[in-house]
Amino acid sequence: MSLVDEAFSRLFPEAAFTYAAHLRYSGKFKQYNATVRKAGGALYFNLSRSWKSTSEEIVIGLIQHLLVKILRSERLAAAKDNSGKISSLNMQLYDDFIKGISEVAAVNNGSGSSDESLESSFARVNEKYFFGIADKPNLRWGLGSFRKLASYDYHTNTITVSSLFRDAPQQLLDYLMYHELLHKKLKFSSSNGRVQHHSSEFRRLELDFEGSSTIEQKLNLFLRSSRRQLRNVRQRPNWLRLFSFQ
Numbered sequence: 001m002s003l004v005d006e007a008f009s010r011l012f013p014e015a016a017f018t019y020a021a022h023l024r025y026s027g028k029f030k031q032y033n034a035t036v037r038k039a040g041g042a043l044y045f046n047l048s049r050s051w052k053s054t055s056e057e058i059v060i061g062l063i064q065h066l067l068v069k070i071l072r073s074e075r076l077a078a079a080k081d082n083s084g085k086i087s088s089l090n091m092q093l094y095d096d097f098i099k100g101i102s103e104v105a106a107v108n109n110g111s112g113s114s115d116e117s118l119e120s121s122f123a124r125v126n127e128k129y130f131f132g133i134a135d136k137p138n139l140r141w142g143l144g145s146f147r148k149l150a151s152y153d154y155h156t157n158t159i160t161v162s163s164l165f166r167d168a169p170q171q172l173l174d175y176l177m178y179h180e181l182l183h184k185k186l187k188f189s190s191s192n193g194r195v196q197h198h199s200s201e202f203r204r205l206e207l208d209f210e211g212s213s214t215i216e217q218k219l220n221l222f223l224r225s226s227r228r229q230l231r232n233v234r235q236r237p238n239w240l241r242l243f244s245f246q
């Protein structure tokens with residue numbers, strides 16, 4: 001029995017597995033990443049190579065999460081338990097495993113990888129809101145995205161902040177840092193294949209940030225002015241080219 005068959009039959013004991021399943025490990029993925037794709041009667045699972053050395057029971061939980069996601073509409077009704085939730089021992093093992101990775105994932109303290117303003121933002125926020133005892137995750141600048149301002153990746157234990165905030169007021173950077181550190185601290189809960197990151201506890205703790213009542217407004221103003229600046233910068237080269245080449 002393949003891992004996919006095993007995962008399916010444990011999740012849907014009454015149902016027949018009618019798909020042709022393909023499972024592939026890839027070195028191109030980020031650590032502990034995985035995807036699934038459905039094409040006709042076939043399911044294609046692509047797992048990061050790091051899953052190869054992980055216990056089969058946990059990989060089964062991962063595959064079950066992916067199955068629930070992709071077969072959502074067709075099969076879910078059949079697998080719900082009395083509480084209306086879809087879960088299995090393997091899925092819980094998987095969740096715990098992912099939460100555990102964020103605790104032990106290597107933190108790169110080497111020179112060149114760290115950034116002074118991210119480091120000091122972490123230090124300020126840790127001191128003020130986490131009694132100075134939060135473990136430091138990897139910290140890095142991401143692309144200059146307006147949509148994804150910051151994120152925490154459990155798989156690699158990394159907080160990424162949009163490069164737009166390189167020269168932002170300290171309070172804004174610290175706010176993003178605080179939000180992402182809350183993710184690291186509170187982890188997530190999942191049910192029915194949906195992952196909840198912003199629980200009511202999360203929202204409550206978010207309010208502890210000093211000045212939280214006006215921070216979203218400040219954030220919006222900052223983003224608006226960054227957008228304006230970016231437009232100006234982008235227009236200037238065109239303008240120069242017009243006059244220097246024609």
Ligand SMILES: [Zn+2]
Binds near residue numbers: 179183197198
């Ligand atoms: Zn969040």
